[in-house]
Amino acid sequence: MSHAGDSDRLEIAVESLSLPHGSGAPRQILASIGFSLAAGEIAALTGPSGCGKTTLLRAIAGLIHVTDGRVRLPNGGRLGFVFQEPRLLPWRDVETNVRLAAPDASDSDLDAIFTALGLTDHHCDFPATLSLGLARRVAIARAFAIQPDILLLDEPFVSLDAALALRLREELIALIDERAVTTLLVTHNVDEAIALADRVLVLSSRPAQLIADVQIPIPREARGGADLSPIKAAIANKAAPTDR
Amino acid sequence: MNYLLRTVSLLLLLIAWQIGANHLGPRLLPPPMSVLVAINEQARSGALVANLAATLGRVAASFALAMSFGAVIGVLMGRHPALDRIADSWVVILLNLPALVIIVLAYVWIGLNEVAAIGAVALNKLPNAIVTVREGARALDRQLDEVAQVFRMSSWVRARHVLLPQLAPYVAAAARSGLSLVWKIVLVVELMGRSNGVGFEIGVAFQLFDIRLLLAYAIPFVFVMLAIETFVVQPFERHVARWRFRSA
Numbered sequence: 001m002s003h004a005g006d007s008d009r010l011e012i013a014v015e016s017l018s019l020p021h022g023s024g025a026p027r028q029i030l031a032s033i034g035f036s037l038a039a040g041e042i043a044a045l046t047g048p049s050g051c052g053k054t055t056l057l058r059a060i061a062g063l064i065h066v067t068d069g070r071v072r073l074p075n076g077g078r079l080g081f082v083f084q085e086p087r088l089l090p091w092r093d094v095e096t097n098v099r100l101a102a103p104d105a106s107d108s109d110l111d112a113i114f115t116a117l118g119l120t121d122h123h124c125d126f127p128a129t130l131s132l133g134l135a136r137r138v139a140i141a142r143a144f145a146i147q148p149d150i151l152l153l154d155e156p157f158v159s160l161d162a163a164l165a166l167r168l169r170e171e172l173i174a175l176i177d178e179r180a181v182t183t184l185l186v187t188h189n190v191d192e193a194i195a196l197a198d199r200v201l202v203l204s205s206r207p208a209q210l211i212a213d214v215q216i217p218i219p220r221e222a223r224g225g226a227d228l229s230p231i232k233a234a235i236a237n238k239a240a241p242t243d244r
Numbered sequence: 245m246n247y248l249l250r251t252v253s254l255l256l257l258l259i260a261w262q263i264g265a266n267h268l269g270p271r272l273l274p275p276p277m278s279v280l281v282a283i284n285e286q287a288r289s290g291a292l293v294a295n296l297a298a299t300l301g302r303v304a305a306s307f308a309l310a311m312s313f314g315a316v317i318g319v320l321m322g323r324h325p326a327l328d329r330i331a332d333s334w335v336v337i338l339l340n341l342p343a344l345v346i347i348v349l350a351y352v353w354i355g356l357n358e359v360a361a362i363g364a365v366a367l368n369k370l371p372n373a374i375v376t377v378r379e380g381a382r383a384l385d386r387q388l389d390e391v392a393q394v395f396r397m398s399s400w401v402r403a404r405h406v407l408l409p410q411l412a413p414y415v416a417a418a419a420r421s422g423l424s425l426v427w428k429i430v431l432v433v434e435l436m437g438r439s440n441g442v443g444f445e446i447g448v449a450f451q452l453f454d455i456r457l458l459l460a461y462a463i464p465f466v467f468v469m470l471a472i473e474t475f476v477v478q479p480f481e482r483h484v485a486r487w488r489f490r491s492a
Contacts, residue, residue, distance in 0.1 A: 061394050062393070062394075063390055063393065063394065079394060079395075081391075081394040081395070083387070083390075083391070085387065087387050087388060087390075087391045089388065089391075089405060089406065089409070091405075091409040092405060092409075096405075100395075100397065100401055100405050101391070101395040101397065102395075103401075142395070146395065
């Protein structure tokens with residue numbers, strides 16, 4: 001399994017991945033995909049809808065077994081996953097939901113995470129009483145509480161209104177920066193990818209291949225005022241011709 | 245208001261009983277007062293409590309057996325389709341086998357003893373528990389399973405906080421229907437092959453044609469089972485569903 005190179009990198013080398021499709025033959029979702037993330041790097045994974053972004057994320061998390069290829073998690077291998085749906089246990093309150101996933105988390109660390117995500121008043125709330133935005137925050141808190149070596153986020157801002165999404169984005173970035181967590185973020189939104197990531201990985205449509213790997217040269221703090229359209233154009237350009 | 249109506253309804257029942265007794269004569273239907281005296285007699289001699297205790301012990305043992313085996317088998321069948329396909333026809337057969345057949349076979353094969361009695365009752369209830377819990381296991385949320393897997397929750401945490409809360413409403417439903425089934429079958433088992441218990445006494449009363457004695461056992465027994473239903477089973481059902489109400 002091990003591979004020469006930094007042991008704190010996330011390394012992905014998938015040759016091919018197929019999933020059962022209805023009662024018929026398995027359908028190939030991923031073609032050859034290889035990339036690696038350095039420790040602390042934040043990458044966004046984007047591509048046309050249905051191309052296999054979520055499948056790749058699930059394969060990295062071990063929810064889908066990769067037979068043809070391999071996934072190497074960074075040292076420690078602790079994985080924080082934020083699913084598209086919050087996926088909280090409805091019969092446990094917010095704090096218990098987080099603690100069950102992260103039994104070793106210290107009180108002070110939980111406090112810090114809850115404060116950073118604006119959850120301090122919600123320790124004892126039950127999931128059904130939370131808005132989607134709050135439930136997402138709890139799911140994010142749960143992923144941070146385990147002190148992940150790699151953080152996987154599946155469309156964490158989808159179905160939130162723009163203002164809420166923007167605020168959550170800022171809180172999330174602050175947490176990621178503070179903890180220097182290697183992060184892979186799936187998003188269909190190129191603007192979001194450019195705003196958040198150090199690097200944007202673009203997948204083709206199914207079976208997905210990596211068709212672009214674009215570094216964002218502008219530091220994140222400076223992106224607010226900068227003209228990002230050339231980068232966006234570059235991504236679109238690389239994505240278009242191979243997008244079969 | 246509700247309370248009042250309930251009292252009125254009970255009083256009406258007593259009056260109807262008294263009128264019936266006057267019509268049929270005390271041999272066929274002894275009046276309420278006479279049955280009350282008989283209950284008192286049985287209670288004073290200690291026989292009532294001893295027989296009730298024997299029956300309740302059998303109810304508890306066979307109920308516990310059927311529920312624990314039923315829950316485990318139900319979960320396994322609900323989670324593993326291959327196992328479900330193999331065992332499903334056995335469950336269907338057991339579900340449709342008359343209680344009497346199981347009881348007679350148990351007594352013939354195992355002997356007229358406590359093991360056969362309790363085993364026969366448990367076996368009668370078992371398929372019912374399996375089918376109900378299996379429904380629950382089939383409805384388990386795969387998304388939460390994945391959360392447990394990704395966050396590497398221990399099997400204890402998974403069972404206690406992810407699986408059990410989802411299964412609890414089904415287990416409670418099985419328990420409720422199970423209890424009423426079990427206590428009825430226990431009486432038959434006692435009548436056929438035990439020498440104590442409410443069912444045995446009812447058998448004696450039948451042979452002596454003593455309706456007064458029969459009612460003196462049947463009525464307290466029904467009250468005890470009603471009390472268990474009201475003060476144990478129903479609160480348990482509310483307890484396992486309590487998180488649903490917090491969301492209101």
